[in-house]
Amino acid sequence: xxxxxxxxVWDAHTVRRLPNGQTQLFVGLHLIHEVTTPQAFDxxxxxxxxxxxxxxxxxxxDHIVPTRDQRRPFLDVMAEDMLSALxxxxxxxxxxxxxxxSGQQGIVHVIGPELGLTQPGMTIACGDSHTSTHGAFGxxxxxxxxxxxxxxxxxxxxxxxxxxxxxxxxxxxxxxGVYAKDVILEIIRRLGVxxxxxxxxxxxxxxxxxLSMDERMTICNMSIEGGARAGYVNxxxxxxxxxxxxxxxxxxDAFERATAWWSSMASDPGAAYDDEVVLQASEIRPxxxxxxxPGQSVAVDEPLPxxxxxxxxxxxxxxxxxxxxxTKIDVAFVGxxxxxxxxxxxxxxxxxxxQHVARHVKALVVPxxxxxxxxxxxxxxxxxxxxxGFEWRAAGCSMCLAMNxxxxxxxxxxxxxxxxxxxxxxxxxxxRTLLMSPAMVAAAAVAGEVVDVRQFAPxxxxxxx
Amino acid sequence: xAVERVGEIRGTGLPLxxxxxxxxxxxxxxxxKAITFEGLQDHLFEDDRAQAANHPVSNPAYAGARVxxxxxxxxxxxxxxxxxxxxxxxxxxxxxxxxFSEIFFGNSVALxxxxxxxxxxxxxxxxxxxxxxxxxxxxxxxxxxxxxAAGQTFPLALPAAARxxxxxxxxxxxxxxxxxxDQVRAVAARLPYVTASW
Numbered sequence: 001x002x003x004x005x006x007x008x009v010w011d012a013h014t015v016r017r018l019p020n021g022q023t024q025l026f027v028g029l030h031l032i033h034e035v036t037t038p039q040a041f042d043x044x045x046x047x048x049x050x051x052x053x054x055x056x057x058x059x060x061x062d063h064i065v066p067t068r069d070q071r072r073p074f075l076d077v078m079a080e081d082m083l084s085a086l087x088x089x090x091x092x093x094x095x096x097x098x099x100x101x102s103g104q105q106g107i108v109h110v111i112g113p114e115l116g117l118t119q120p121g122m123t124i125a126c127g128d129s130h131t132s133t134h135g136a137f138g139x140x141x142x143x144x145x146x147x148x149x150x151x152x153x154x155x156x157x158x159x160x161x162x163x164x165x166x167x168x169x170x171x172x173x174x175x176x177g178v179y180a181k182d183v184i185l186e187i188i189r190r191l192g193v194x195x196x197x198x199x200x201x202x203x204x205x206x207x208x209x210x211l212s213m214d215e216r217m218t219i220c221n222m223s224i225e226g227g228a229r230a231g232y233v234n235x236x237x238x239x240x241x242x243x244x245x246x247x248x249x250x251x252x253d254a255f256e257r258a259t260a261w262w263s264s265m266a267s268d269p270g271a272a273y274d275d276e277v278v279l280q281a282s283e284i285r286p287x288x289x290x291x292x293x294p295g296q297s298v299a300v301d302e303p304l305p306x307x308x309x310x311x312x313x314x315x316x317x318x319x320x321x322x323x324x325x326x327t328k329i330d331v332a333f334v335g336x337x338x339x340x341x342x343x344x345x346x347x348x349x350x351x352x353x354x355q356h357v358a359r360h361v362k363a364l365v366v367p368x369x370x371x372x373x374x375x376x377x378x379x380x381x382x383x384x385x386x387x388x389g390f391e392w393r394a395a396g397c398s399m400c401l402a403m404n405x406x407x408x409x410x411x412x413x414x415x416x417x418x419x420x421x422x423x424x425x426x427x428x429x430x431x432r433t434l435l436m437s438p439a440m441v442a443a444a445a446v447a448g449e450v451v452d453v454r455q456f457a458p459x460x461x462x463x464x465x
Numbered sequence: 466x467a468v469e470r471v472g473e474i475r476g477t478g479l480p481l482x483x484x485x486x487x488x489x490x491x492x493x494x495x496x497x498k499a500i501t502f503e504g505l506q507d508h509l510f511e512d513d514r515a516q517a518a519n520h521p522v523s524n525p526a527y528a529g530a531r532v533x534x535x536x537x538x539x540x541x542x543x544x545x546x547x548x549x550x551x552x553x554x555x556x557x558x559x560x561x562x563x564x565f566s567e568i569f570f571g572n573s574v575a576l577x578x579x580x581x582x583x584x585x586x587x588x589x590x591x592x593x594x595x596x597x598x599x600x601x602x603x604x605x606x607x608x609x610x611x612x613x614a615a616g617q618t619f620p621l622a623l624p625a626a627a628r629x630x631x632x633x634x635x636x637x638x639x640x641x642x643x644x645x646x647d648q649v650r651a652v653a654a655r656l657p658y659v660t661a662s663w
Contacts, residue, residue: 015652018641020626020633026652028659036545038500047639052646053653064498078498085500119658129544129568143568145546147575148638155642157649161626193485194538197567227541229567250663257663293485293541311483401494401543422489422542429493429512 002268005121005234006165006200009140009265013123015157022159028122029139030057030152031108032095034064034086035403036127040149041089049154051093056156058117059090059097062107063403067366067393070100079404093153106369106395109133109337113217114371116246120235120262125152130337130419132223135232136216137239138265140200142230163200163230164274170207172281177454177463179347180215181339181417181437183207185287185297187219187279188226193295196228199274202267203233207281213242214343221338222419225294234266286453288324289421289435290316296421300325300440300452315423316432317411324434324450330412332363332445333426334390336400339417339438340368345376347464348417348442349384351457357389358448364391364406366398390445402427415444439463471577471631474559474605476531478595478614481521486535487542488569492551494543505547506554522555526599532612534592535562537585540569549573559605561612561621563588574627577636579607581621587612590619607631 015024037059044051051057064079074080083099090097098104104111109130112118120138124131129143148158168187187201201223208216216233223231233239240259243249250258285299291312298304301323304313308320318324334340334348345365357363365385367373373395376382382392399406400418407427408414414426414433421433434450443456457463496508514520521527533552539562540548549572552560560573560580573580583591594601594615604613607628610621623631630636642649653659 012656013652015648016645018626020629020635022626024642024649026649026656028656035497039502039546042501049639049643052649056659076498081500082498122658127544127546129542143544145544145549145568145572145575147546147572151639151642154639155646155649156653157642159638159642161624193541194564194566197538197564224542224568227538227566250661254661254663258657261657261663293487401489403494403498420487420489420542422487424493424512425489427495429515 002270002272004165004202004267004271004273005138005232005265006140006163006202009121009123010162012121018159022161025123025158025160027125027152027156027158028056029117029124031112031124031126032057032059032149033108033128034061034082036146037089037149038082038085040146040153043150044153051095051153053156054094057095057153059086059095060105060108060111061086061099063397063401065100065396066405067396067398068405070394076405103370106371107337107340107397109221110341110368110372113137113213114246114369116243116249119243119249120239121265125158129224130221132229132231133217133221133337135220135223135230136213138232138235138262140230140232143224164198165202166196166199166275166277167202167204167273169205169276169278170203170281171205171278172207174207174281174284174464177286177439177457178284179437179439179464180211180218182284182287184219184222185289185294185435186284188222188295189297191226191277193225193293194227196223196226199228201226201228201231203231208233209236212343213238214341217341218338222294225419235262286437286440288440288450290318290324292316292421292423294419294421294435298324300450325452327413327434327450329361329415329444329449331408331414332361332441333399333414333416333418334438334441335366335368335398336418337368338419340366340372342372342375344417344438345372345381348438349381350461350463351439351442351453352388352446353384355388355446357445361445361448363389363445364393364399366393367395369395388446399426401425415441415450417441469577470634471579471636472607474531475602476558477527477529477600478532478534478591478603479521479527479530479557480534480592480595482536482592484537485541486539488540488545488548489542491540491548492545497545497547502547502550502554505551509551509555529556531556531558532603532605533557533560534588534595535560536588537563539565541566544568546572549576549578553578561588561591574630574636575638579623579627579631581610581623583612583619583621587619
């Protein structure tokens with residue numbers, strides 16, 4: 001019978017039905033980091049338990065790492081404590097830690113894919129809501145809390161409620177200057193920030209099929225912002241081409257055999273979905289958020305809705321009917337697990353090459369991983385950014401959530417390529433976040449205000465593909 | 466493992482109006498910089514409280530509340546278990562809302578803090594009752610799936626699995642997941658990426 005990828009992966013990983021009706025699901029890959037695990041290891045120890053399958057867990061450090069001065073011990077004592085705890089726990093339990101000295105460190109949702117750890121058909125869990133990113137490979141991946149991290153460490157399993165599947169079919173071609181970020185912001189705007197509750201989102205259609213893996217990751221990453229705990233794209237030749245030769249991917253003949261299994265896990269034609277939604281790619285425009293959740297967005301050249309939430313308007317200092325275009329910014333941030341991969345940096349650099357950041361703007365580029373940073377430097381992107389007046393930082397979560405020295409001050413407005421515009425998210429309780437694509441962030445940095453990248457970049461600059 | 470049954474909860478309420486209240490607001494990220502959950506209760510809604518003089522969490526009239534009353538999509542955003550931990554450590558033992566984010570809901574189950582849902586009318590009636598008289602006692606019974614306040618009884622909803630888990634004390638999943646480990650090994654052995662048997 002025709003089946004969805006979600007159903008196939010779910011069935012392949014089902015251990016049993018628990019007495020309460022939940023599914024005991026085997027977790028194929030467990031990614032851990034310093035913020036949501038110290039308490040989990042303590043709980044494990046308090047119960048006299050050990051890690052069940054040490055080779056199915058991989059650790060890195062991302063949220064708290066400073067992106068400027070990374071010498072140990074960190075200046076922030078609490079950050080140093082957290083990293084030390086992770087190091088100790090990994091050592092005691094025999095878990096591989098990709099730390100700053102490894103050259104493979106980075107945001108957990110950037111390094112999993114780039115190392116080939118993330119593969120189609122897997123179940124993946126991590127104590128971070130943006131774990132949905134890994135669904136770009138046709139994995140079923142979701143964020144979990146610390147008690148569940150404990151459960152996965154102890155048993156390599158989770159107790160889960162089954163998910164429904166909503167197919168989101170994006171048809172046609174994206175126009176110049178419209179990116180994956182705009183697609184997912186538009187999806188969230190249409191379906192709402194809780195529209196995905198109970199669902200996994202299957203992103204499909206010819207517009208999605210044409211996207212690179214980096215772009216698919218941007219879309220899957222923000223599934224959770226639409227309330228969907230998981231989101232995925234069916235694996236295809238683009239997926240396989242990305243994985244070929246990655247350190248943790250199968251090598252040689254095994255890779256060819258793996259692609260057969262991976263392909264078999266994709267949704268079958270004619271599979272039944274719990275819901276289906278169609279979007280026309282050509283209708284999507286460069287999008288920016290104006291409010292305090294990622295569903296509160298408009299096209300950059302569109303006025304804010306007349307019925308805009310008054311609380312959000314008051315916090316942001318906007319009024320209904322106003323356009324976000326022309327809003328003066330204080331900070332420009334290119335980074336985060338949503339948009340800090342090599343192609344994101346290339347697009348940002350393409351837009352601002354040869355120009356300079358506006359005098360009143362603090363602009364920073366924070367690569368998603370050490371590997372992204374090194375690859376960007378090989379292409380000279382660091383020079384493009386530095387010459388333009390951007391800061392070029394070391395890999396980490398940085399200003400996405402401000403658990404490190406990078407943060408907004410006071411009521412600063414930040415043009416940000418990250419994923420959340422919640423009140424206080426970027427470290428200042430009254431700081432304001434405008435989410436947009438990396439190209440739009442770069443353009444705003446130079447213009448000093450929010451601009452439409454389609455007009456900002458001369459017509460001869462080929463944006464996107 | 467814990468076999469604490471959670472069936473009936475009584476106490477006063479803490480009303481918190483607003484849809485889509487995210488976990489960054491419940492506990493701002495800077496308070497996650499610690500290796501334990503201790504002391505999180507002191508920072509519950511810290512930034513919201515600083516910006517609203519009469520925030521319910523700061524209001525002494527609601528001190529000692531055991532039931533929190535919220536609206537729609539409560540706990541969205543970050544998966545941080547620090548959010549329900551901060552709420553629980555402030556003395557709350559149950560949260561009633563119109564809807565919850567799935568991760569927040571699951572994290573709360575793992576702490577033994579049920580998050581039953583109720584209709585908009587019910588949550589509004591409960592919030593209004595508690596705002597009118599903060600000493601109003603709410604009596605929640607997960608057996609009958611009801612909440613009684615000010616002489617009125619309202620229906621609640623909870624997914625069957627979570628309800629069972631609270632009633633029979635199996636809400637702490639670790640023990641269950643370790644019960645039949647041969648079955649776990651058997652599943653792992655069938656997965657080509659685990660055994661590298663492509």
